[in-house]
Amino acid sequence: MIDRLEASLNFHQQALGLRQERQKVLASNIANADTPGYKARDMDFASELQKAVKQGGDSSGLALSRTSARHIEGQGLPGPSRDLLYRVPDQPSLDGNTVDMDRERTQFADNSVRYQSALTILNSRIQGLKKAMQPE
């Protein structure tokens, strides 16, 4: 029963985590807009999300070492291994920096709105489950 609950929240949890990680990558791009030689990064969100949902299901994380048979088995979350891609610049600058501020700002705003929508969906899912658990 409890794992059903987790499964119903898992997808949006993964999406939220990935959105937040993409937010960090975009923030780094914006921060390094004037750094010579910096290459702008981004991720292919759809394929990363597919990978994250698939990985989130199985338990290939770090295992706790048990020195007694009475210890409770524990599994950590698998570490994030994201494939970050490089942006292809349309107007490369002389100092080797490939950050296009307009594009980064657009993507950042887009990502924030999608983060909020994932949050809203997750919230209403929780509300729905809570309502279903009420006695009357």
Added chain:
Amino acid sequence: MSMFSIFDISGSAMSAQSQRMNVTASNLANADSVSGPDGEAYRAKQVMFETRAQSRDGIGGVGVREVVEDPSPMRMEYRPGHPLADEEGYVTMPNVDPVGEMVNMISASRSYQANVEVMNTNKQLMLKTLTLGEG
């Protein structure tokens, strides 16, 4: 908690850009300083940015590696009556390029604003995340 690290990233960019603004202010203020503490005319200074990566994939904030002196030649001005003029009547003036410095200033302030906006957006998202599951 990697959401807090966005604050580090944007914060480092903000302090780097404000340092750049500081250097620009110093250059503009000293555009006509013919003599400094060492007796020489002021030399324009520029900041050099570098990425301060937080992880292996090169994502991270930005920092100022060093403040370098502009190697361009000093401006020679013909002012025979000036007390610091050489025997031919030329005074060594700073090599500050006021137009370039104004451009630098605008660029630094725009980048600073962009990072402030990133920080604000992120703060809102974090506060919203904290209310997850509430009524």
